Each structure stands twice: as structure tokens, then as C-alpha cells.
Amino acid sequence: MNKMQTLFNWAQQKNCAIVAFNISNMEVMKGITAALNNLQCPAILQVSAGARRYTGSDYLRALFNTAQANTQTTLVLHLDHGDSFELCKDCIDHGFDSVMIDGSHLPFAENVALTKKVVDYAHAHDVWVEGELGEICGIEDAVNVAHSKYTDPAKAREFVQKTGVDSLAVSIGTAHGAYKYAVGSTPALRYDILKQIHAAIPDTPLVLHGASSVIPEYVTTINQFGGQIKDAVGIHERELARAIDDGVRKINIDSDLRLAITATIRQYFHDQPAVFDPRSYLKEAMKTVTAVAERKLKYYTLRNDQSLGQDHH
Ligand code: G3H
Ligand code: 13P
Ligand code: ZN
Numbered sequence: 001m002n003k004m005q006t007l008f009n010w011a012q013q014k015n016c017a018i019v020a021f022n023i024s025n026m027e028v029m030k031g032i033t034a035a036l037n038n039l040q041c042p043a044i045l046q047v048s049a050g051a052r053r054y055t056g057s058d059y060l061r062a063l064f065n066t067a068q069a070n071t072q073t074t075l076v077l078h079l080d081h082g083d084s085f086e087l088c089k090d091c092i093d094h095g096f097d098s099v100m101i102d103g104s105h106l107p108f109a110e111n112v113a114l115t116k117k118v119v120d121y122a123h124a125h126d127v128w129v130e131g132e133l134g135e136i137c138g139i140e141d142a143v144n145v146a147h148s149k150y151t152d153p154a155k156a157r158e159f160v161q162k163t164g165v166d167s168l169a170v171s172i173g174t175a176h177g178a179y180k181y182a183v184g185s186t187p188a189l190r191y192d193i194l195k196q197i198h199a200a201i202p203d204t205p206l207v208l209h210g211a212s213s214v215i216p217e218y219v220t221t222i223n224q225f226g227g228q229i230k231d232a233v234g235i236h237e238r239e240l241a242r243a244i245d246d247g248v249r250k251i252n253i254d255s256d257l258r259l260a261i262t263a264t265i266r267q268y269f270h271d272q273p274a275v276f277d278p279r280s281y282l283k284e285a286m287k288t289v290t291a292v293a294e295r296k297l298k299y300y301t302l303r304n305d306q307s308l309g310q311d312h313h
Pocket of ligand 3: 252
């Protein structure tokens, strides 16, 4: 059985969600690996097209393999926001367990056609496919959508039927990046729409993109030490975790790691102005990655693990 399938089956049984962390360098990879070992928890490690450009697919593969060799838990390698059949095919040919084909910006019929083409190739190679329907707002490198279009539950059923896609990214009010919500607005998810989507496709694991919480303490630290991350707010993990009860089984985290690393390094530079060995501050950054990763794993994957105490339930 495909590794992603095994993981989603496990998550379904435990009524929890697997955290998908974006990786693009060794420090993030090692920081996450430490968290997975500390908590004995599985995870998805995902790479974007931008990460492949920055790091190189061979380095990323080597990082993943090394992480897998150093953990006792299941790790799944996933392509995040694949934007073409060719990119997905390349990842499938190079041993990815899972790919996302993001045709959400396309008209419905074109999204169906592109997704189906990827599904046909992927399934012939025992690879999992995540599709997307509806548009998730936010501004990221390759992901740039001005306004969200919520996923239509009836269309979601038609999409899954026509494409045979394995999991579906849905748009219910989350957003990519650190600037997720307009100043003065009250960020809120459309759990009503999520419930309808889950009812329409109960056997399809749902995926929450743009799920970083924009952890306030890191934003404050960044601004305190010379950064300018103004008016960045998100939704707390406690609130986001409600989505798990309505079929969300994969929760994507990138921005919270970026913010935590930036906060740590900014503070380090302020506190230790004489240090110029990158290993000194990257080591601290790695520890922060571990702390953020553990926080996510506790809220989402280990949410029903009684040994963790009330704080994360
Ligand atoms: O959803 C997008 C991820 O955060 C990846 O961002 O394209 O800047 O690597 P990136
Ligand atoms: P964040 O920007 O909220 O971390 O979302 C990451 C994501 O959805 C990656 O696909
Ligand atoms: Zn995303």
C-alpha cells in the first residue's frame, strides 16, 4: 500500500491530522526530525517548486532520505502545489510517495482534465495524488491568489468522481503566507462549508493549506528586533484543530517555521552582535523549528493522546 494511504488510514482511525511541513534546507529538516523523534510521530515532508529551485531536487531527496534513516516513524515525501503534469511526472519518476496537482486557478473542466492526467500516471506508479478545488488566497512565491473562492461541495463530489483524486485541498477561509487576513477583520473558517464538503465526499481525506497560525510571539520578536512584519495575524491551532472533526487529515505548515526562524536569528544578532559563525545562530534556529514542529504535532496529530495533558486538547 502507498505510504500516504497508510498514514491517512491511521489518521482516520485516530481522528487526527498529519502535519505536512515544507522543507527547503537542512536546518528545517533536522529541526523537524528531532521533533518527530522526540514525540515518535509521523509526518509529511513536502517540497514546493520554489524549494526545488532553491535547494535542488537531488539535495532535497538526500535530506529526506537522511531524515528517514534517522527516524523510527513514517515520513512521506510529497510535492506541494505542483503546477504541471511534467513537474508531477518528474517527482513520480524520482520516487515521491505523493504529489499535489494544483489546478485550482483553472476553469473546472480544465482542472479536472489536468488532475485526471496526473492521477492516471501516478496511480500506475502507486503514487498518491492531492488535488485542489476552490482557491485559497494569500501571496507566496508560486501561490498567488488575491481572493479566496470557497470550495463548492457539489463540485467537490463531481471533481473527485471525475478525476479519481485521492485527497482534496479545500478553500474554507485559510490563506497562505503571514498576511492572511485584512487588518481589523476577524479571521474565521467556514466550518459550515467544510461540513458540507465532508458529507459530499466522506471517503476523501481533506487538506488544509495556509494553516500556519502566525504565532504572535514570533511576530512580536521579529518586530522588536528590527523586522517589519506588520498586521500579520492568523488563527490559533486550537481553533484550526476543529476542522479535523470534519474530515481534514492533512494540515500544511510553512510560514510558522519561516517566522520562527527569522525571529530567532533576529534576536540572536541583536543579543550576540560579535558572533559571525552561521552554525551558532542556525543551531538556535533549528531548536526553534523543533519547538514549532512539536507544537503542531501535539495540536493536530497527537490531539487525542492523553499523555500530553489538557493544553493541547
Ligand atoms: O504554499 C506554499 C508554500 O508555503 C511554499 O511556498 O512556493 O515560497 O516555497 P514557496
Ligand atoms: P502557510 O503559509 O500558512 O504556512 O501554508 C503553507 C501551505 O499551505 C503549503 O502548501
Ligand atoms: Zn499551500
